[in-house]
Amino acid sequence: MEDRKLTVRAVERALDILMCFTKSSELGLTEIAGLIDLHKSTVHRLMTTLEEKGFVVRDAATEKYRLGLKVWELSTHLSKSDDPAVLFLPGMERLRDRLGETVSLYLRDGKDRLRIQAVQSNQAIRRVAQVGARLPLYVGASSKVLVAFASPEDQQELFLDSEWPEMPDSGAYMRMLEEIRERGYATSFEEREPGAAAVAVPIVNRSGVVAAALSVSGPVGRISTDTLHEFAPVLMEAAHEMGLMI
Structure with missing residues (x-):
């Protein structure tokens, strides 16, 4: 008999609701119901339970929900010994101080990349990187x-x-990926976000597996394509040191 993954539907739906808050910090019942394709009454019952347990809080004035303190309480108990967001933070701060631009750390999560850590540039005009942002895997350094x-x-x-977009020239895309593997880094210039440029490198752990992507980004008014290539060796050196930690 074929093995089947056993799940509890109510738990799946509750977790789907919590994941809706990765898209917005405040949501109403109708919005949540639309996002997860459930009847509003079902969402209301689940939200009542989540509220009682402290995972969401309801604003009586707006009738919208936001994440509760129980989520924060759980996050404080994450293991710090092997958490890349904690382990790599000092190195990211040194990189920011050396290059003067915003440094971000990404993990792949299914079909997306998730920004799990960021160190903002100290310059007056800078690119602000929001921790927790979920971005598509088909664009950006x-x-x-x-x-x-x-x-x-x-x-x-x-x-x-x-959900993967059809590439106008799949052959060119595959050649691009091969070039990235050969040189060890990727660049983007206003690809995903107008006015922003970035360079990224892989962080490879001691087992030879890519654990994360490390990037430096900033405004195109200050960062040219030449600047991105100049940043790359510095970024690769930092990523190598980080990879030895995991």
Whole structure:
């Protein structure tokens, strides 16, 4: 008999609700119901339970919900010994001080990349990187790194996914990924976000597996394509030191 993953539907739905708050900090019942395709009455029952347990808080004036302190309480008990966001923070701060631009750390999460840490530039005009932001894997320097250094099996799974966009020239895209693997870094210039440029490198752990993507980004008024290539060796050196820690 084929093995089947056993799940509890109510738990799945409750977790789906909590994940809605990665898209917005405040949501109403109708918005949540639309996001997870559930009847409003079902969402209301689940929200009542989540509220009683402290995972969400309801604003009586707006009738909207936001995450509760119980979520924060859980996050404080995350293991710090192997948490990349904690381990790599000092190195990211040194990198920011050396290059003067915003430094971000990304993990791949399914078909997305998740920014788990960021150190903002100290300059008056800077690119602000929000921790917790979820971004697509098909555009941006860090995305290209995470795809380029993924296993062939993982790449194939991504490319065959119905949500993966059809590339105008798939051959050119594959050649780009090969070039990224050969030189060890990727760049982007106003690809995902107008006015922003970035360079990213993989962080490879001691087992030879890509654990994360490390990037430096800033405004195009201060960062040219030449600047990105000048930043790359510095970024690669920092990523190598971080990889030895995990």
